[in-house]
Amino acid sequence: MLQRVTKSLRSTWNRWGIRRIYGAAIILAGVTALGGLSLMDGLVSQVSAQDVTYFRIGTSRPGSHLFNIAAEIGNAISNPTGGADCAPTDACGVPGVVGMAQTTAGAIESLQQLREGGLDAAIVQADLVALAAQGKGPFKEAGPDPDLRAIATVGDVALQVIVPAASPIKTLADLKGKRVATNPAESDGAISISQIFTTLGLTSRRVKLLPMELSEAASQLAAGKVDAIAIVERPDLAEITSIAEHMPIRLIPVGAAEKAKIGTDRRDLLLAHLPAGTDATSGETDTFIVPVLFVVTTKTDNTVAHELARTLVVPQRDTKLTSNPAASKPDAHVESTVIPLHPGVEQLLGTTN
Structure with a gap:
């Protein structure tokens, strides 16, 4: 068993x-x-x-x-x-x-x-x-x-910020003033995104978070109705990888500024690499994972x-x-x-x- x-x-x-690059919670x-x-x-x-x-x-x-x-x-x-x-x-x-x-x-x-x-x-x-x-x-x-x-x-679960490959958004800071689809309202993922973004200075006054089901978020990203998707979920979800069938996509990495704001001694947000191919993307991406x-x-x-x-x-x-x-x-x-x-x-x- x-x-x-x-x-x-x-x-x-x-x-x-x-x-894993560093962290706790084996x-x-x-x-x-x-x-x-x-x-x-x-x-x-x-x-x-x-x-x-x-x-x-x-x-x-x-x-x-x-x-x-x-x-x-x-x-x-x-x-x-x-x-x-x-x-x-x-x-x-x-x-x-x-x-x-x-x-x-x-x-x-x-x-x-x-x-x-x-x-x-x-x-x-x-x-x-x-x-x-x-x-x-x-x-x-x-x-x-x-x-x-x-x-x-x-x-x-992992923080995943997804944009079209041709998007001008290159860093998490570039999300300021953008429309960002996220996990459904009051879900665990939505709470996590809110906490992470607030720590990074991406408050609701700077980023327009739009809670919705992931399938709807994928449709809206493909249609250009949102600028990005930000979720805390298991990678390689079918709803995300299906977008790549219609358009190239990228994962936005966690950069040095975000790492400094989060800190390296936390046990609930751990720095990790998502390898090439995750969510149908072409390169490795630094992000945060959340232990369950x-x-x-x-x-x-x-x-x-x-x-x-x-x-x-x-x-x-x-x-x-x-x-x-x-x-x-x-x-x-x-x-x-x-x-x-x-x-x-x-x-x-x-x-x-």
């Missing part, structure tokens, strides 16, 4: 072709499944096969990249019948547990339900997790959430997390291993996230050293 989820996630990373598919192992407080470590527990993983809409990750994790941890014939060294899922990808309106709702106990975990972009932990941005009214804990980084985290809370039981995770393959701390074959410099560790690791993960890492 673990091999199946690992293979699927790896094929996603290979398809993206992302190569991707670990083995620990990915661990997130579903940490059930809510009050549950004993030995789960009876007769008592099925549903582990609810909050995620975005069906068909989205985050939903697919949640579904893979749910499949990996599910073992409602107990599997008595499973060898101790095999990853056969969690006895008595059924993992469920539960759709929400996005990160705001997922993290709110996780905080209130309506979910057991959530698959959320790291930049939004950081805002929730600090009580900033869309989480300002709710206040800081100090109980959020990370199980692992389970994927990435598997998040639980402090209420998730330590003993259960360790007991049910003992059959998983976990790297030793500081061995600088990564299950992401696309990472060119795996110089960060699994504990490098925007929120603390769950103690159950710390315990598991300690026993494997």
Whole structure:
């Protein structure tokens, strides 16, 4: 089961072709499944096969990249019948547990339900997790959430700013005064674009952001009704690559000025290369990627997390291993996230050293 989820996630990373330049948040598919192992407080470590527990993983809409990750994790941890014939060294899922990808309106709702106990975990972009932990941005009214804990980084999404090849727009600063289509209103991507652009000085007074579905954005770019598309999404989406069938396109790179404004010590925005061919473009492009985290809370039981995770393959701390074959410099560790690791993960890492 673990091999199946690992293979699927790896094929996603290979398809993206992302190569890290610097950063944190190592991707670990083995620990990915661990997130579903940490059930809510009050549950004993030995789960009876007769008592099925549903582990609810909050995620975005069906068909989205985050939903697919949640579904893979749910499949990996599910073992409602107990599997008595499973060898101790095999990853056969969690006895008595059924993992469920539960759709929400996005990160705001997922993290709110996780905080209130309506979910057991959530698959959320790291930049939004950081805002929730600090009580900033869309989480300002709710206040800081100090109980959020990370199980692992389970994927990435990337900042992609797309223009026609003949466009005079060469840098992100050139977007000033332009019409820019972006992710749908109140979506995770739209919140990320707003936060990133504000940090870069591209406020709503300087750039006209037009939230819409990606298919509509692609049509409007091809028709010349918008000057650019700016999204935080998985690269090589069909809606984007289809534009190249009608017109050449370019990705606008993150330049030195943008790198300086964002900084190199953040764990929610990491500098990366998108290789030639990404989104049907001809050259490499520097951009920012946003890690996707598997998040639980402090209420998730330590003993259960360790007991049910003992059959998983976990790297030793500081061995600088990564299950992401696309990472060119795996110089960060699994504990490098925007929120603390769950103690159950710390315990598991300690026993494997």
